[in-house]
Amino acid sequence: MTRTPTPAQRHAELEEKIARWNEAYHGQDNPEVSDAEYDNARLELVMLERRHPELKQKDGVSSQVGATPNPAFGKVKHRAPMLSLDNVFNEDEFAQFISRIGRFLGLDEAQTDGLKFVAEPKIDGLSISLTYENGTLTVATTRGDGTTGEDVTANVRTISTIPQTLPAPFPELLEIRGEIFMSRAEFLALNQQQEKRGEKPFANPRNAAAGSLRQLDASVTARRPLGLFAYGLGYNTGVTVTTHLEWLEQLKKWGFTVNPLSRAISHASDVPAYVESLAKERPDLDYDIDGIVFKIDVIDLQTRLGFVGRAPRWAIAWKFPAEQAITRLNDIEIQVGRTGALTPVAHLEPINVGGVIVSRATLHNEDEIRRLDVRPGDLVRIQRAGDVIPQVLGVVEDERPDRAEPFHFPDHCPVCHAHAERIGEEAVRRCSGGLTCPAQTVERLIHFVSRKAFDIDGLGERSIRSFYELGLVQRPGDIFRLHEHRERLQKLEGWGPQSVDKLLQAIDDRRTISLPRFIYALGIRRIGERNAQLLARHYQTFSTWHGAMLAAIETGSEERAALSAIMGIGPAIAEEVAAFFAEEHNRDALDDLTPSLTINEETGPVTDDEGSAPLSGQIMVFTGSLTTMSRAEAKAIAERLGAQVTDSVSRRTTLVVLGEKAGSKAQKAHELNIRTLNEAEWRTMAGLPEAS
Ligand code: IVH
Secondary structure (H helix, E strand, O other): OOOOOOHHHHHHHHHHHHHHHHHHHHHOOOOOOOHHHHHHHHHHHHHHHHHOHHHOOOOOHHHOOOOOOOOOOOEEEOOOOOOOOOEEOOHHHHHHHHHHHHHHHOOOHHHHHOOOEEEEEEEOOEEEEEEEEOOEEEEEEEOOOOOEEEEOHHHHOOOOOOOOEOOOOOOOEEEEEEEEEOOHHHHHHHHHHHHHOOOOOOOOHHHHHHHHHOOOOHHHHHOOOOEEEEEEEEEEOOOOOOEHHHHHHHHHHOOOOOOOOOEEEOOHHHHHHHHHHHHHHHHHOOOOEEEEEEEEOEHHHHHHHOEEOOEEOOEEEEEOOOEEEEEEEEEEEEEEOOOOEEEEEEEEEEEEEOOEEEEEEEOOOHHHHHHHOOOOOOEEEEEEOOOOOOEEEEEOHHHOOOOOOOOOOOOEOOOOOOEEEEOOOOOOEEEOOHHHOHHHHHHHHHHHHOOOOOOOOOOOHHHHHHHHHOOOOOOHHHHOOHHHHHHHHHHOOOOOHHHHHHHHHHHHHOOEEEHHHHHHHOOOOOOOHHHHHHHHHHHOOHHHHHHHHHHHOOOOOHHHHHHHOOOOOHHHHHHHHHHHHHOHHHHHHHHHHHHHOEEEOOOOOOOOOOOOOOOOOOEEEEEOEOOOOOHHHHHHHHHHOOOEEOOOOOOOOOEEEEOEOOOHHHHHHHHOOOEEEEHHHHHHHOOOOOOO
């Protein structure tokens, strides 16, 4: 029997799911779900919060746009926020948008229809803000969470079509907004190169553009052909245009590329015809678009209309349906991932879906195959929604070949043959072989050297596979002992003295690593970049983290409670981390690896670095025994709120929480005239419910 979750449980589930999807989409440029599934979950969350406002959290996912910036890049606060657009999908919804504007401005029907718009293709890339000071490009940032973005200036400087300086006249300070994209042709060429180098191909041009722009090494961006369509204006000191069309003209004069399909629309009733004509052109364009943006042309009207929540009231995106095609399913391959998940991949007769050749698509999991009753040999309908891996939508049943047999999902790992099981309510079947399964081992090694982890130049997927097969690299520590095999390496096909030296140098260059990268590299389930960062900031040094994690293996331990209490971690993720450390293989692999490395301490603020965390600046001591939580949990909560927690009371201390039988520290706090709180007051300060 399945129980209906309480609103609070459902809220927590949605928050967790959306945060994970955000991380996959923005943090790893690797979407996990379709737009529709994401939008539905987000909508459910917003509606739930409307019914239960008490569930809404200040920094909850419902109030975020995009993802928090990647800590590896510098952060830049946008002078004017970078917002999002509301969507419509058909004429009715567009008509509602128009009447909302008419009502807001107090216009009659004829006046409403007379509103002038500018229509621009909605480019499926990633948005960028370019700051020009006295006509010179000084900063370029991604959208990030809408308020703060990542500093990608060095990378943007490598894009030749973006002007470094503007011809006069220009205002002293100017932010230009636009969309960075990769053309379909360049995307295909890049993916061919990726495959040749044994690297994972990108799912679509948007991900390729995002992955190329968000490179820590700008010389990599320079080798990736990116373009920009400029469309918007951010903060500025004195741009004097009166219409959006004039603004687009101004952008062209400064040397920006404005999308040539942008059009003036003189009556709202002309919109559907424009949508239809652009939808027809869409498959032949050399870049992906996922809709059309309609913007009120007159800037004064834009100003009057203003914004609601995350989006302007004066603009709307009319989204196109995802591009679809029908092709033959040749085979279903079961891939084994780093965490043992068996993922079915459809091998397709290659087909052009809106300008991109697709030969593989995801089938998600066992239940999906059963739901679709998809069989090798079937004709299948596939979809390439701008930003996810192509998906199989269904079978063309009338065309089923007589011999097509139902697909039996294996209950054993296709690689190591260990039993593959489904645990609890998970839809995924996992190989139980752990590190005895070569597929999982190799995937973990590939993850270990990947770009966001150790990022070892010249050690891609293909070399890892061949070194693994030759027995040269079985676990991460072996990578740092490869120099012992220099001669053998030099004799391998495709290698020579120079390339081996280069590889060994690249490995040496990575013997020093930051703590978040190191934690991420271990490939612990559910520890992506963001969670690795949270752990690193909390524990600060490898040895503190390592010690705490060994202690956290035990379910009821203080360290487990403290780990769960870290904002953004929670009990489910804490359990995954504990499960990793509970495996002897993993502990041994770590002990084998760490002597080869210098893992830098992660100093820096515990929560946000704007100084706006509620307890930031406080130096706290907990003394005596607390009755409603452990000391470790109290410490974690205080740190999460921005405080620094120390063991002893000194002149620097600003707050002391007194538990039962507080002794000499309480005395000292009184002597030094330091503010003290009892446990109930502490709970109130931390925003926790009153203890019953
Ligand atoms: S205007 C406040 N115009 O779509 C107005 N956005 O879903 C914000 N986009 O974040 C955007 N083409 O990344 C605008 N011609 C266009 C666009 C465009 C693509 C993207 C942009 C934005 C997202 C909103």
